[in-house]
Amino acid sequence: MDSERRALSSRSPATRYEVLLVEDTPTKGLSEERMTTCFNVFDEILPDLGVYKKVLKMLRDELYESVYSNEYTTVPPKKGKNRTSYIQRIPYFVLVNRVFEERDKNADQLQANIAALENKLTQKDKELEESNQNIEQLKKSLKDCSDKIYNMEIEMENNNLEQRKLEANIQYEQMMQQGAKDRYEKRIASLKEELAQAKDRNKFLEKFKEGYDALEEAFNDSTVFKKNPQNQLS
Numbered sequence: 203m204d205s206e207r208r209a210l211s212s213r214s215p216a217t218r219y220e221v222l223l224v225e226d227t228p229t230k231g232l233s234e235e236r237m238t239t240c241f242n243v244f245d246e247i248l249p250d251l252g253v254y255k256k257v258l259k260m261l262r263d264e265l266y267e268s269v270y271s272n273e274y275t276t277v278p279p280k281k282g283k284n285r286t287s288y289i290q291r292i293p294y295f296v297l298v299n300r301v302f303e304e305r306d307k308n309a310d311q312l313q314a315n316i317a318a319l320e321n322k323l324t325q326k327d328k329e330l331e332e333s334n335q336n337i338e339q340l341k342k343s344l345k346d347c348s349d350k351i352y353n354m355e356i357e358m359e360n361n362n363l364e365q366r367k368l369e370a371n372i373q374y375e376q377m378m379q380q381g382a383k384d385r386y387e388k389r390i391a392s393l394k395e396e397l398a399q400a401k402d403r404n405k406f407l408e409k410f411k412e413g414y415d416a417l418e419e420a421f422n423d424s425t426v427f428k429k430n431p432q433n434q435l436s
Contacts (some may be wrong), residue, residue, distance in 0.1 A: 214312045219243045232295045237269055269293050270395045337414045351400050358393050361386055385394075 244262045251258055270291035278287050368383055 217264045236291055340411050354397050361390050
């Protein structure tokens with residue numbers, strides 16, 4: 203009895219469709235081939251469903267519209283099956299998978315871009331640190347020059363004062379003080395020359411500092427390397 207039941211079962215249409223679904227589409231999960239087989243089985247059994255044929259046909263069409271998009275693809279010939287290529291609609295899950303793959307690809311590219319920007323930012327930070335060190339050295343040099351100029355101005359003012367004192371006494375000490383006057387005048391001329399040179403150096407250093415200050419401000423105010431939250435993955 204059991205052997206007869208198994209023999210009948212093996213010859214039944216349901217068993218054939220079950221074998222078709224299992225053996226013809228062995229891949230687990232969603233696939234275009236499996237969906238095609240499922241709807242082919244649906245179409246084959248519909249004529250044999252009697253009074254349920256109409257309602258199940260409606261269900262079949264609803265399911266088909268839910269599974270397949272309005273985009274089409276060409277299916278190449280397969281050995282042992284269709285001999286020519288044909289066109290069929292692409293399932294929604296295939297389109298979704300393509301979107302996910304493209305998103306992952308874009309995400310990898312964004313990560314690579316972020317890493318490159320971070321490397322550039324690190325290099326810029328290093329350059330900025332070196333620039334800050336140079337600026338500090340320039341500031342120190344500028345202060346030294348400013349101090350020197352101040353001292354020279356004080357010395358020149360003192361010499362001018364001394365000169366005026368000498369000039370007040372020049373009427374009765376002209377012969378005696380002429381040599382001293384000459385020495386002080388030479389000293390003043392020398393100081394003026396040194397002062398002019400120092401001021402020139404000071405102007406040069408101030409312009410140099412302005413350039414570095416502008417560079418520092420550009421690095422501090424730059425938004426090029428800020429991360430855009432919209433580029434991050436959701």
